Amino acid sequence: MATRSLADLDVFDNGAPWDLFAELRANDPVNWSDETDGGSGFWSVMRYHDIVKVLRDPETFTSSHFTNLEELEPDQEEARRSLLDSDGTRHRALRRLLQNDFTPNNVAKYETFLRGLTATTLDNAFAKGEFDFLHDVAADYPIRVLARLLEIPDTDIENIIRWGNAMIGSSDPSLTDLLPTDPESEKYRLVPFRSPAALEVFAYGDELKRQRLGRNGTDIISTMINSVPMDGKPLTDQEYHTNFLLLIVAGHETTRQTIAHTMNNLMNNPEVIAYLQENPQDIPWAVEEFLRYASPIYHFRRTATKDVEFGGKEIKAGQKVVTWFASGNRDPEVFADPEKMIPTRMPNEHMTFGRGGPHMCLGNALARIELIIMFEDVIRRIDKMERTGPMDFVHSNFIHGIKSMPVKVTLR
Numbered sequence: 134m135a136t137r138s139l140a141d142l143d144v145f146d147n148g149a150p151w152d153l154f155a156e157l158r159a160n161d162p163v164n165w166s167d168e169t170d171g172g173s174g175f176w177s178v179m180r181y182h183d184i185v186k187v188l189r190d191p192e193t194f195t196s197s198h199f200t201n202l203e204e205l206e207p208d209q210e211e212a213r214r215s216l217l218d219s220d221g222t223r224h225r226a227l228r229r230l231l232q233n234d235f236t237p238n239n240v241a242k243y244e245t246f247l248r249g250l251t252a253t254t255l256d257n258a259f260a261k262g263e264f265d266f267l268h269d270v271a272a273d274y275p276i277r278v279l280a281r282l283l284e285i286p287d288t289d290i291e292n293i294i295r296w297g298n299a300m301i302g303s304s305d306p307s308l309t310d311l312l313p314t315d316p317e318s319e320k321y322r323l324v325p326f327r328s329p330a331a332l333e334v335f336a337y338g339d340e341l342k343r344q345r346l347g348r349n350g351t352d353i354i355s356t357m358i359n360s361v362p363m364d365g366k367p368l369t370d371q372e373y374h375t376n377f378l379l380l381i382v383a384g385h386e387t388t389r390q391t392i393a394h395t396m397n398n399l400m401n402n403p404e405v406i407a408y409l410q411e412n413p414q415d416i417p418w419a420v421e422e423f424l425r426y427a428s429p430i431y432h433f434r435r436t437a438t439k440d441v442e443f444g445g446k447e448i449k450a451g452q453k454v455v456t457w458f459a460s461g462n463r464d465p466e467v468f469a470d471p472e473k474m475i476p477t478r479m480p481n482e483h484m485t486f487g488r489g490g491p492h493m494c495l496g497n498a499l500a501r502i503e504l505i506i507m508f509e510d511v512i513r514r515i516d517k518m519e520r521t522g523p524m525d526f527v528h529s530n531f532i533h534g535i536k537s538m539p540v541k542v543t544l545r
């Protein structure tokens with residue numbers, strides 16, 4: 134039985150505890166963790182096929198009591214609820230409204246913009262020779278893409294980056310001045326992440342709404358405010374706020390971390406770089422392995438709606454059930470040699486975006502094209518990249534996050 138707990142954030146301080154995931158997958162695949170921070174504890178589901186079962190059964194395992202480990206009062210749930218934490222008809226209606234903007238065909242329209250942004254980002258970083266890959270390449274790239282999709286003016290992008298970083302860093306003492314455990318944060322209990330930055334995002338969203346209401350814009354914000362979801366109910370102000378904020382944060386840290394982890398994984402596996410330099414046509418497929426291997430989100434959470442036996446354990450109604458995507462991505466029942474980075478792995482049904490079920494990542498086609506274009510350019514240009522100092526990880530069991538990654542590049 135494992136002595137280290139998945140509830141203990143220190144266990145994640147050196148990156149993913151792959152050995153602990155493997156041990157639990159093999160010996161205790163549905164296991165219980167007590168929480169010491171006031172939480173009531175949670176069940177962890179470690180195996181790929183069990184995770185899929187949970188994701189595909191929202192009637193038993195609901196998202197509507199939120200999807201991270203924080204436990205909310207009913208008034209907090211109502212105030213903070215977005216697409217991510219909804220189920221049933223309203224979830225389907227909201228998702229249908231937004232999904233057209235995120236189809237592979239639609240995101241392909243941004244290819245030229247993405248190639249330009251990638252080239253400029255890499256030109257600036259590579260000109261330095263030595264730089265921090267997280268800071269200089271990965272950090273701002275995804276949010277600049279989101280800003281483009283939302284047709285946010287260039288002059289406002291720095292604010293969006295600042296707010297995004299403040300919200301995402303809200304649980305790491307080195308990234309925020311106001312931790313959610315600080316009594317001072319009580320006045321922000323009704324806003325996402327308990328973060329004052331969320332209020333600035335709401336105010337900014339209101340300003341964009343004022344400018345775009347009743348006009349014939351085709352961007353996502355115009356869709357949210359000028360179209361009616363298929364259940365016939367327009368978005369309330371609360372829904373507009375939380376879903377606008379979701380669009381800003383959902384693709385930010387996730388894509389940033391996939392880029393950073395992938396560069397690190399490539400540096401550890403130079404034969405993969407060599408293979409893809411010889412076979413650049415395989416990069417779009419290799420991106421699936423980049424996503425599996427990076428696993429930038431450790432988990433999402435569900436809540437049991439009734440007493441249920443699962444994996445030989447008695448789960449009680451109201452208990453938290455955590456699906457560990459990062460563990461499922463290394464399950465040897467599904468992936469041969471799961472600890473190896475194999476760019477030609479096929480099939481590669483990873484669960485980095487979830488796997489099946491109603492909440493499968495809405496932005497997956499966008500994230501994929503961002504990664505393809507970024508790594509086509511990186512792999513084409515570099516002869517060698519090496520780390521010049523230690524990496525620093527985010528203190529979290531939710532985000533598999535790198536905070537800094539100093540590197541030195543030699544170009545071809």
Ligand code: HEM
Pocket residue numbers: 196200216217218228379380381383384385387388391429430433434485486487491492493494495496497499500
């Ligand atoms: C590599 C990058 C990304 C990863 C790893 C990722 C991961 C995920 C995962 C695992 C979920 C499912 C949550 C659950 O089951 O409760 C999700 C949902 C979602 N993602 Fe992503 N995501 C990424 C990029 C993006 C991007 C670029 C966007 C664009 C805005 C985005 C928007 C969303 C939205 C709106 C949802 C909620 C969908 C729903 O509840 O129906 N994501 N993402």
